[in-house]
Amino acid sequence: MAPRRHNPDLHGNAPDSSPVALLIVDAINDLEFPGGAAMLPRAVRMARRIAALKRRATDLGIPTVYVNDNFGRWRSDFRRTVAHCLDDDVRGKPVVELLVPDENDYFVLKPKHSGFYNTTLDLLLDYLQTETLIITGIATDVCVLFTAADAYMRDMTVIVPSDCVTAVTPAAHRTGLAQMRSALKAKVTSSASIDLARLAHARRRASGGGKRSSRKRAG
Amino acid sequence: MAPRRHNPDLHGNAPDSSPVALLIVDAINDLEFPGGAAMLPRAVRMARRIAALKRRATDLGIPTVYVNDNFGRWRSDFRRTVAHCLDDDVRGKPVVELLVPDENDYFVLKPKHSGFYNTTLDLLLDYLQTETLIITGIATDVCVLFTAADAYMRDMTVIVPSDCVTAVTPAAHRTGLAQMRSALKAKVTSSASIDLARLAHARRRASGGGKRSSRKRAG
Amino acid sequence: MAPRRHNPDLHGNAPDSSPVALLIVDAINDLEFPGGAAMLPRAVRMARRIAALKRRATDLGIPTVYVNDNFGRWRSDFRRTVAHCLDDDVRGKPVVELLVPDENDYFVLKPKHSGFYNTTLDLLLDYLQTETLIITGIATDVCVLFTAADAYMRDMTVIVPSDCVTAVTPAAHRTGLAQMRSALKAKVTSSASIDLARLAHARRRASGGGKRSSRKRAG
């Protein structure tokens, strides 16, 4: 059906296009898996940094996209997954409390490791005309890395704030960061040092068509 | 993260695999578009037939998958779209009332016309080991046809109950049916004549690997 | 590996970007299938028209993309498929003789019906910054229609010269054309009436980012 064009105002109040977007990968997570208990303190620290980064992003009109596993619960929607993770007896509760989504956030349900695999993320980023992704969340060496690799293949610029990602072990965390730095040419840095204002106001590339065109041309 | 394997019981009570599935395409629809008013009586008749077919399917353990447009509302989840369509002043309300999803139904948000384009549908059907799709909903010649074509390319058997699909005009409806019958080798029939019990208990193909393998081999 | 950037001159002499491209779908075809003999005279007429259209396109710097089935011959490349179709005892020879590819043409091997399904076509069109497709070839109601539908979902403008497509039966041809005209808003017209010069010199859309961005925004 064609009705999707009839009311452009449905999109809400946040800006509908942005050269940069903040991705939060699998942070809405009950941590109920082997290694989850040992990971919890690091995950809480990570969540505090993501929350701070998200506040700065929101103030600048930079959209946040939750890209989250459904953990096999194909029948659940994202709000229900959030509610589940806020139950008192769930290990991940202190992480998720810090990262409860707002009305203006976007959600993408991902069934596998990469946020781009069999999801709407690619189309959403096209719609938002986004060229740069700040990727945060869990785990540095798996879902964050896989999502970053798929963004890189789509000629997007990838920024990974090292204090806003974590993994089951510190070694896996370091390997993931090294990999993104070397193979994906990702900017790996502290969240505090990311100049969000500059990214938010980046002019789009002027020459020869648009975002995708110029990006893909490089490939 | 790997935790998705830790609790297979999360999937609910409905069977997690089925050789056949019922797809309901864009029936959760406010019909607020040009031609929507003229279409309403036909859409209500369609919804009654889909509801009856869905009851029969559910009794036999056949899963229902709502494959629905988000109509540009990237920030909404499916339950919110349902709620919106049940508002008193929404044209599609009498259609949607007949088709309110149950706890055990699956949802797939589709951003474009085909239910397979940039969505999780393909993976969900793999997970369900589904070989045959009964496709219903709106509109016969656009989203239903596009979804049927993508199912056919994936070597699935497509059944289209002609009383469970409709379009903006009767002529477009007929063209869509003709197209699916001839080009997609779809079985176009009345919903009453579909032998759901036989489809539900179909043995999987025995030879040489499984569903996907055998299906794709034919292609 | 990164070396793909080291030598931009490899692309040949034809312009590497064009707002419009000519697609030739499955015309490199041995026609060795039921209905192929009856179809042959129509296919030869079609091939003559495509050849004339391609000459006009080439003169204007509009690229031609052969999007062709491999007919199960995963081990063959496209030139070998062309060679096979030029064998003396192959039914499709008089068709293929009219459409032998040039050095500057592009090839996309498609394993299924749509030229976009599991192929490089989407990336190639991004690279070419193409917004409008002129789709020709075999068969109007199957591979041409499926390819046109996938182009429409990607917000491309679709033009179908009715004398440059054909199908197993005239009825199937007409249904395919009707479908593309109504559901895909395709421009169905005679090849002679397509103003290639205007299309070749179309300015890209100026506003808000580029091709893909603007296109997808409409969706």
Place this chain on the structure above:
Amino acid sequence: MAPRRHNPDLHGNAPDSSPVALLIVDAINDLEFPGGAAMLPRAVRMARRIAALKRRATDLGIPTVYVNDNFGRWRSDFRRTVAHCLDDDVRGKPVVELLVPDENDYFVLKPKHSGFYNTTLDLLLDYLQTETLIITGIATDVCVLFTAADAYMRDMTVIVPSDCVTAVTPAAHRTGLAQMRSALKAKVTSSASIDLARLAHARRRASGGGKRSSRKRAG
């Protein structure tokens, strides 16, 4: 068009299904990029090992798939890329000489880093009913890793013979191997220790449908 079914004999003499396949990624490579000269001796050693592994695989009926970049040459086919790399003044010639494809090998042209991204590889492996991939080639930490990650997301078993992959630097090689071992649960081993006979005769998984189904069910 439907003719792809008319002649199953076109596929050649090699078996058309195999539980395991050998992938050779970007080894058909002119090495004409920064770092290519330093890499050459390692690439030649790698090529010798791949060639030996390929001979053992061929003797057991295990198919080889060349998954190769087109390096921006959209108009070239694979055989032409091979020919280019065999020119006297091309740096990669001693590598490519060792790995010239045979009549029975499969080719997949990949436009980006992963062999699965916008290519026919997924469909080809479905057709071959392959569950295990032995991934070889260039570079360990980029195209090999990306391809391995995409295979892992598709629930395939990944084996990486460490002497059959290489990278621009030894450090990048080691990081890539570590990543595949930890995040993808890949079996990283020497090529000599791979028990090809056992892999070639692996029975397919018996339970609940087939390959894809069982694999994806785990996800």
